[in-house]
Amino acid sequence: MSTPEHETRIYPPPEAIARQAHVSGMDAYRQLCDEAERDYQGYWARLAREFVTWRQPFTQVLDESQAPFFKWFEDGTLNVSYNCLDLNVERGLGDKTAIVFETDDGQVSRHTYRQLLERTCQLANALREAGVKKGDRVVIYMPMSVEGVLAMQACARIGATHSVVFGGFSAQSLRDRIEDAGAVAVITADEQLRGGKQLPLKAIVDEALSLGGCDSVRQVLVYRRTGGNVNFDPARDRWLHDAMAAQPTQCEPEWVGAEHPLFLLYTSGSTGKPKGVQHASGGYLLHAALTTKWTFDLRPDDIFWCTADIGWVTGHTYITYGPLANGATQVVFEGVPTYPDAGRFWRMIQDHKVTIFYTAPTAIRSLIKAAEVNPAADPRNYDLTSLRVLGSVGEPINPAAWEWYHQNVGGGRCPIVDTFWQTETGGHMITPLPGATPLVPGSCSLPFPGIMAAVVDETGKEVPWGQGGILVVKKPWPSMIRTIYGDPERFKKSYYPADFQGKYYLAGDGAVRDAKTGYFTITGRIDDVLNVSGHRMGTMEIESALVSHTELVAEAAVVGRPDDTTGEAVCAFVVLKRPRPEGEEAKRIAKELREWVGKEIGPIAKPKDIRFGDNLPKTRSGKIMRRLLRAIAKGEAITQDTSTLENPAILEQLSQTN
Numbered sequence: 302m303s304t305p306e307h308e309t310r311i312y313p314p315p316e317a318i319a320r321q322a323h324v325s326g327m328d329a330y331r332q333l334c335d336e337a338e339r340d341y342q343g344y345w346a347r348l349a350r351e352f353v354t355w356r357q358p359f360t361q362v363l364d365e366s367q368a369p370f371f372k373w374f375e376d377g378t379l380n381v382s383y384n385c386l387d388l389n390v391e392r393g394l395g396d397k398t399a400i401v402f403e404t405d406d407g408q409v410s411r412h413t414y415r416q417l418l419e420r421t422c423q424l425a426n427a428l429r430e431a432g433v434k435k436g437d438r439v440v441i442y443m444p445m446s447v448e449g450v451l452a453m454q455a456c457a458r459i460g461a462t463h464s465v466v467f468g469g470f471s472a473q474s475l476r477d478r479i480e481d482a483g484a485v486a487v488i489t490a491d492e493q494l495r496g497g498k499q500l501p502l503k504a505i506v507d508e509a510l511s512l513g514g515c516d517s518v519r520q521v522l523v524y525r526r527t528g529g530n531v532n533f534d535p536a537r538d539r540w541l542h543d544a545m546a547a548q549p550t551q552c553e554p555e556w557v558g559a560e561h562p563l564f565l566l567y568t569s570g571s572t573g574k575p576k577g578v579q580h581a582s583g584g585y586l587l588h589a590a591l592t593t594k595w596t597f598d599l600r601p602d603d604i605f606w607c608t609a610d611i612g613w614v615t616g617h618t619y620i621t622y623g624p625l626a627n628g629a630t631q632v633v634f635e636g637v638p639t640y641p642d643a644g645r646f647w648r649m650i651q652d653h654k655v656t657i658f659y660t661a662p663t664a665i666r667s668l669i670k671a672a673e674v675n676p677a678a679d680p681r682n683y684d685l686t687s688l689r690v691l692g693s694v695g696e697p698i699n700p701a702a703w704e705w706y707h708q709n710v711g712g713g714r715c716p717i718v719d720t721f722w723q724t725e726t727g728g729h730m731i732t733p734l735p736g737a738t739p740l741v742p743g744s745c746s747l748p749f750p751g752i753m754a755a756v757v758d759e760t761g762k763e764v765p766w767g768q769g770g771i772l773v774v775k776k777p778w779p780s781m782i783r784t785i786y787g788d789p790e791r792f793k794k795s796y797y798p799a800d801f802q803g804k805y806y807l808a809g810d811g812a813v814r815d816a817k818t819g820y821f822t823i824t825g826r827i828d829d830v831l832n833v834s835g836h837r838m839g840t841m842e843i844e845s846a847l848v849s850h851t852e853l854v855a856e857a858a859v860v861g862r863p864d865d866t867t868g869e870a871v872c873a874f875v876v877l878k879r880p881r882p883e884g885e886e887a888k889r890i891a892k893e894l895r896e897w898v899g900k901e902i903g904p905i906a907k908p909k910d911i912r913f914g915d916n917l918p919k920t921r922s923g924k925i926m927r928r929l930l931r932a933i934a935k936g937e938a939i940t941q942d943t944s945t946l947e948n949p950a951i952l953e954q955l956s957q958t959n
């Protein structure tokens with residue numbers, strides 16, 4: 302899709318934005334980087350005082366004594382919900398719209414900061430009444446809704462640690478997360494409504510709890526979204542509106558230490574089951590507030606819209622926490638970009654006069670296709686002149702999609718911030734700043750001021766610009782992952798491996814810096830993690846799901862292959878316990894296995910492509926040769942050396958699609 306010509310074009314920041322930006326021009330950007338370079342702790346301490354209101358000010362900045370278990374601002378105390386809600390009301394923004402909510406079927410409601418505060422307090426009181434205490438874990442399995450945001454804020458208010466599970470995960474995945482977190486309560490809804498379709502969230506919670514291992518759960522609070530039928534266990538279940546109705550609209554915040562765990566968010570790694578990434582309160586809030594302001598050049602009259610789901614980290618940082626901590630007005634959307642038609646995003650930007658729009662490349666790519674065939678889906682048929690800044694997140698944006706987004710959505714006037722970051726980093730790590738950074742399509746450009754990103758070789762030595770390598774962060778930063786819940790050893794092994802003497806944070810991505818400008822381009826994961834439509838998945842998880850179908854499957858190997866729309870697609874190679882199927886039978890079994898993976902993990906993990914073989918390509922010592930499988934999945938001719946292969950004939954067989 303890309304051409305070299307695209308890749309070399311440079312877009313300087315528009316004059317009008319640069320002039321008044323929070324970070325205005327490259328000199329200002331460099332000054333901030335220099336400040337961090339000169340006095341790292343002083344830099345972050347200055348920002349922590351500016352962006353966070355502390356109950357008790359911190360006196361220590363960074364504690365490295367138990368590295369890599371770093372601590373930031375440890376003796377400071379704060380409450381994150383106080384910072385996001387009360388403070389704005391105290392500053393006179395009580396009547397300002399915090400959230401413009403649009404439902405799947407197009408109904409719009411507005412919610413002021415005062416209303417959010419009062420309802421958060423009621424929900425927080427309801428949680429306290431249910432016995433939820435500081436440090437308890439609460440699982441949130443909710444649709445995109447104001448209530449979803451309130452549930453997170455209410456947990457923060459009482460010092461409970463939330464763990465949001467994306468509504469697309471199956472009962473089994475939900476169960477695993479509830480068990481691992483030892484959650485005492487679950488907050489859910491009767492049903493989720495997306496693209497005109499209902500998904501029975503409460504029934505999935507019931508199923509998850511019935512699978513066992515969830516005895517820690519004492520209460521399930523149910524938000525009534527659709528009024529659909531649900532089973533109710535009076536000893537355990539309670540309607541959210543009933544639980545909130547009798548509660549006072551004030552709730553004294555629980556003042557917590559800066560390192561108190563604000564949330565867990567489960568994400569995939571290259572091995573084993575999903576890991577509960579644990580974030581702290583103070584440092585996370587700082588980076589959420591700071592990056593929302595600088596990366597999007599947020600101003601008081603902006604209408605900000607991040608299209609992510611609160612089930613992912615983007616929804617945490619750039620819906621629930623960052624915009625509210627800045628007193629911004631934001632759009633929250635229940636539905637999907639293609640319902641009732643693929644012009645939904647553009648119509649909503651027009652209707653709500655959105656000024657900052659933040660979405661994923663996968664959405665852009667699918668909307669490009671839709672616009673080619675349907676005028677209602679063509680952004681040029683909408684008034685998008687309100688837009689000022691565009692953002693991209695979750696996966697690499699290919700230059701052709703970047704150009705289309707820039708031209709047709711941004712009218713050629715809006716900078717695109719291609720933000721590289723991860724669940725573990727809490728907020729943006731490498732990103733342009735709209736009023737400072739000249740943009741190069743396909744490059745996430747330069748580190749956020751204070752983030753010490755570098756590209757190194759296997760020994761931890763920095764490679765020259767122009768040469769690819771491993772992306773690392775050389776110094777701890779405030780919003781970084783604190784540990785993997787319940788598994789500190791895995792935390793150390795995954796992120797601070799001995800290869801770099803435990804000194805550098807390993808992102809798990811490859812990167813290359815431009816030979817002239819030093820701009821970063823992310824070249825993709827260097828581990829067995831896939832990125833499908835911006836959703837992160839481990840190949841091992843999908844393999845485990847497949848082989849757990851013990852009746853059918855003997856062995857499975859999963860790899861990713863490039864996909865024009867979803868970025869990567871899941872491709873599974875399966876050996877059955879019966880003779881290799883062909884024709885209709887192969888199709889039927891592939892469908893059954895797809896459904897099975899959907900049930901085990903969630904629909905997002907369903908393999909797009911399933912190939913059957915009598916065996917898998919293995920070395921004589923029995924190791925599966927994944928690089929060959931990757932080549933086969935891509936449809937490439939095998940040019941690699943296959944002499945170490947036990948069974949070369951298998952390659953031909955696996956090349957056949959069903």
Ligand code: PRX
Nearest residue numbers: 694695696697719720721722723724823837
């Ligand atoms: O591979 C990188 C890719 O997404 C991974 C992180 O996924 P997750 O934790 O789910 O967080 C997604 C939202 C922040 C990274 O390791 N990734 C994320 N943003 C970009 C990206 N790859 C290229 N460019 C980006 N802007």
